[in-house]
Amino acid sequence: MAIATTLEERRAIAETVRKLMADENGEKRVRAVMETQDGIDRPLWSRLAEMGIAGLLVPSRFGGAGLGPVELELIAEETGAALACTPFLSSSVLTAGLLVASQDEAACARLLPGIAAGTTIATAALTAERGSWKPEDVAVAAQETDGAAVLTGTASYVTHAGSADVLLVVATTPDGPALFEVAPRNPGITIAALPTFDRTLRLDRITFNRVPATRIGKAGWPAMEAALRLTLVARAGEQAGGARRIFDMTVEYARTRIQFGRPIGGFQAIKHMAAELLLEAESATSAARDAALQLALEEAGAGEAIDLAAFACADAFAKIAATAIQMHGGIAFTWEHPAHLYLRRARAYSYLFGSSDLYRERFLTKISAQPHNVSAAP
Amino acid sequence: MTNDDLRREVNDWLAAHWGGAGSIAQGMWDTNAEMRAWYTKVFEARWSVPSWPVEWFGRNLSDEQTSIVIEAFARVGAPGTGQDRFNLPANTLLALASDALKDALIPGLLKREITTCLLYSEPSAGSDLAGVRTRAERDGDRFIVNGQKVWTSGAATADYGMLIARTDWEVPKHSGLSFFFLPMKQAGVEVRPLRQITGEAHFNEVFFTNAIVPAANLVGGLNQGWRVLQTALAYERSTMGANARKSRHGSADDIIALARAAGRLDDPLLRQDIARVIALRRLNALNNARAKADLEQGTSSSIMSLGKLAMSRILHEEARVRTAIIGVESLLAGETHPTADDVNFLALNAYFTSIGGGTDQIQKNIISERVLGLPKEPELDRNVPFKQVRSG
Numbered sequence: 124m125a126i127a128t129t130l131e132e133r134r135a136i137a138e139t140v141r142k143l144m145a146d147e148n149g150e151k152r153v154r155a156v157m158e159t160q161d162g163i164d165r166p167l168w169s170r171l172a173e174m175g176i177a178g179l180l181v182p183s184r185f186g187g188a189g190l191g192p193v194e195l196e197l198i199a200e201e202t203g204a205a206l207a208c209t210p211f212l213s214s215s216v217l218t219a220g221l222l223v224a225s226q227d228e229a230a231c232a233r234l235l236p237g238i239a240a241g242t243t244i245a246t247a248a249l250t251a252e253r254g255s256w257k258p259e260d261v262a263v264a265a266q267e268t269d270g271a272a273v274l275t276g277t278a279s280y281v282t283h284a285g286s287a288d289v290l291l292v293v294a295t296t297p298d299g300p301a302l303f304e305v306a307p308r309n310p311g312i313t314i315a316a317l318p319t320f321d322r323t324l325r326l327d328r329i330t331f332n333r334v335p336a337t338r339i340g341k342a343g344w345p346a347m348e349a350a351l352r353l354t355l356v357a358r359a360g361e362q363a364g365g366a367r368r369i370f371d372m373t374v375e376y377a378r379t380r381i382q383f384g385r386p387i388g389g390f391q392a393i394k395h396m397a398a399e400l401l402l403e404a405e406s407a408t409s410a411a412r413d414a415a416l417q418l419a420l421e422e423a424g425a426g427e428a429i430d431l432a433a434f435a436c437a438d439a440f441a442k443i444a445a446t447a448i449q450m451h452g453g454i455a456f457t458w459e460h461p462a463h464l465y466l467r468r469a470r471a472y473s474y475l476f477g478s479s480d481l482y483r484e485r486f487l488t489k490i491s492a493q494p495h496n497v498s499a500a501p
Numbered sequence: 502m503t504n505d506d507l508r509r510e511v512n513d514w515l516a517a518h519w520g521g522a523g524s525i526a527q528g529m530w531d532t533n534a535e536m537r538a539w540y541t542k543v544f545e546a547r548w549s550v551p552s553w554p555v556e557w558f559g560r561n562l563s564d565e566q567t568s569i570v571i572e573a574f575a576r577v578g579a580p581g582t583g584q585d586r587f588n589l590p591a592n593t594l595l596a597l598a599s600d601a602l603k604d605a606l607i608p609g610l611l612k613r614e615i616t617t618c619l620l621y622s623e624p625s626a627g628s629d630l631a632g633v634r635t636r637a638e639r640d641g642d643r644f645i646v647n648g649q650k651v652w653t654s655g656a657a658t659a660d661y662g663m664l665i666a667r668t669d670w671e672v673p674k675h676s677g678l679s680f681f682f683l684p685m686k687q688a689g690v691e692v693r694p695l696r697q698i699t700g701e702a703h704f705n706e707v708f709f710t711n712a713i714v715p716a717a718n719l720v721g722g723l724n725q726g727w728r729v730l731q732t733a734l735a736y737e738r739s740t741m742g743a744n745a746r747k748s749r750h751g752s753a754d755d756i757i758a759l760a761r762a763a764g765r766l767d768d769p770l771l772r773q774d775i776a777r778v779i780a781l782r783r784l785n786a787l788n789n790a791r792a793k794a795d796l797e798q799g800t801s802s803s804i805m806s807l808g809k810l811a812m813s814r815i816l817h818e819e820a821r822v823r824t825a826i827i828g829v830e831s832l833l834a835g836e837t838h839p840t841a842d843d844v845n846f847l848a849l850n851a852y853f854t855s856i857g858g859g860t861d862q863i864q865k866n867i868i869s870e871r872v873l874g875l876p877k878e879p880e881l882d883r884n885v886p887f888k889q890v891r892s893g
């Protein structure tokens with residue numbers, strides 16, 4: 124992979140998405156969409172598809188834009204800032220990523236064009252009740268006889284399964300985890316919507332009872348990991364963008380809210396919180412962008428850069444969104460104020476696709492395996 | 502000149518001249534003859550300040566090319582270059598001094614023949630630096646200085662002190678200050694070492710009794726000292742955001758190695774903490790790289806001002822984790838227990854960065870006001886003639 128766009132082009136893409144989010148995805152829209160059944164802002168999703176964003180990572184021979192992690196991360200900063208309610212992560216990042224990584228040309232030709240056009244909503248089931256996103260916890264088993272497979276077991280925390288036209292499933296085989304496709308409306312499948320704390324998210328638990336499945340490619344867990352890496356880069360971008368937006372709103376409030384005859388932003392307790400959060404917000408942006416860049420350039424350090432972004436962005440967003448409420452006072456304890464929407468997203472993204480503890484552990488494992496680790500470098 | 506040509510030139514020069522660190526002094530406060538000899542060579546070959554103008558000892562290189570030179574020196578472990586980024590007195594002089602003073606002092610500074618100290622803080626003016634009470638009074642072509650400074654690092658050996666002193670008591674506090682390069686080795690200057698919490702004595706009290714500074718050593722104009730001080734402080738803070746002292750025996754700098762040696766690298770709770778603090782360093786490096794890239798693209802970056810605050814947190818957090826790693830061994834001290842000695846030293850020395858050069862609280866004030874545009878605290882003494890201002 125290399126970076127297909129120039130800096131100028133990327134700035135233009137980010138600007139266009141930012142404008143679209145401001146036009147189409149105001150807070151009102153988010154609030155309306157999050158109360159609908161499928162939680163998808165269809166008009167917005169069509170606009171994103173027209174702009175080529177639904178097929179951002181899909182190779183051009185399958186009808187996509189053929190772009191990579193750097194563009195993905197930039198766009199995610201904008202969608203994350205606006206809390207956009209779309210199946211972008213499910214369909215365009217995780218599932219498209221799995222298909223591309225599977226190297227199954229036939230499956231790609233069959234499924235990717237619809238994903239790129241935004242007409243197919245796709246999702247993937249990778250983890251079970253424990254929500255660890257680790258291969259050893261996969262709780263769907265594949266039984267293969269004469270090239271035909273059936274799946275039995277449970278998957279959970281599957282995004283947008285209720286609306287999915289395409290459903291990929293990671294299931295265990297005697298050779299380890301493998302990727303399968305099932306028909307989401309097969310009678311052996313039960314999809315139960317999970318009530319979510321972050322109402323902009325849609326999550327489901329799926330049970331499989333001898334469901335006929337098609338094996339996708341031959342790849343094992345490394346392909347899942349490749350797709351998860353892209354998903355984490357997108358998640359990090361959304362976190363950095365969301366963190367920055369709620370931070371900016373908070374600083375603006377501190378400049379204008381008057382108490383004791385002066386703006387509360389003049390009180391040191393508030394100023395110091397703001398200065399600390401700025402460091403968090405900037406660090407999250409740096410980490411997300413670096414992870415995207417390293418992945419795009421296929422640098423040797425990409426794995427640890429992604430681990431770092433995964434926990435640093437999650438933690439920064441959670442801290443900023445939480446502190447923002449304190450800095451606002453009572454107004455932010457109301458349902459009407461947007462602060463809790465960011466806090467909900469921040470808390471949800473601290474666990475969806477893997478926890479900070481998990482990625483800290485992986486980060487340390489990687490760097491402590493290097494003969495000359497850089498923990499002491501200035 | 503292309504980047505490759507430059508890389509070749511600097512590498513060839515290093516290959517021809519650099520013979521290894523040998524007995525060159527390494528410490529922040531130390532100099533010796535070998536060090537001066539090497540820095541002089543670097544100066545004469547114009548590598549000291551690569552980005553500076555050709556007429557001022559440099560090569561007029563871009564930021565990117567300067568980094569090439571710095572990296573080439575770093576690769577062989579040779580000091581002396583990159584002083585355009587960290588040599589505080591030289592940079593302050595280049596920005597604001599008269600040509601005569603630049604000529605007089607900069608070469609010596611870059612060759613390490615001249616050392617300096619910062620005569621800013623006083624018993625009644627620390628965070629509130631504009632409140633200094635040391636006075637400088639004009640007497641023909643010189644100024645007579647009386648008063649006291651404190652916490653002056655390196656004063657015992659310094660040749661010059663960068664002095665902020667009051668030259669007008671009738672105007673508000675920021676408007677009556679002047680900035681001088683004061684010769685330290687004179688009868689009117691008395692230096693008394695202070696023992697620090699680390700046991701070392703790098704900082705000092707400095708007393709001036711009719712000390713003399715030539716008027717030619719005034720930088721930035723009479724009563725313009727506050728502006729000069731801002732420039733000097735910005736340099737000091739940006740270096741403090743990028744660097745910090747290592748441990749004395751070098752046995753605790755690498756946290757992973759420390760944990761491995763202590764047999765604790767498999768403790769799951771410690772692992773989380775270790776990952777957290779290593780991440781802080783990485784994030785600071787990524788922030789600095791982003792700030793640099795922003796600058797190169799012509800957009801100024803707010804991240805610049807965060808470095809010192811970030812480094813202060815890094816050092817304190819690392820110290821906490823190092824202490825947790827060695828546990829009860831941290832009860833011990835001294836040469837016979839180098840690891841405990843290092844860990845304890847680093848825990849104490851972290852305050853160098855969180856207090857020196859402006860405390861964390863002052864940094865947060867600056868960030869929130871200058872970067873985020875939040876209002877300043879009301880200042881009771883802002884527009885009052887200084888002689889009416891309260892102190893204590």
Ligand SMILES: Cc1cc2nc3c(=O)[nH]c(=O)nc-3n(C[C@H](O)[C@H](O)[C@H](O)COP(=O)(O)OP(=O)(O)OC[C@H]3O[C@@H](n4cnc5c(N)ncnc54)[C@H](O)[C@@H]3O)c2cc1C
Pocket residue numbers: 391618619620621622623626627628629651652653654655704852853856857858859860861862863866
């Ligand atoms: C290792 C070391 C080396 C040093 N080297 C030098 C040197 O070479 N030259 C030199 O001139 N000085 C030096 N200093 C002095 C240093 O710059 C001062 O100690 C520092 O600026 C704080 O001043 P102070 O000690 O008087 O504390 P004070 O200003 O009295 O501060 C006391 C406490 O009050 C807080 N505080 C003060 N004002 C505010 C405010 N407006 N808002 C919020 N909190 C506030 C501070 O953060 C601190 O916690 C050194 C200090 C150290 C620790």
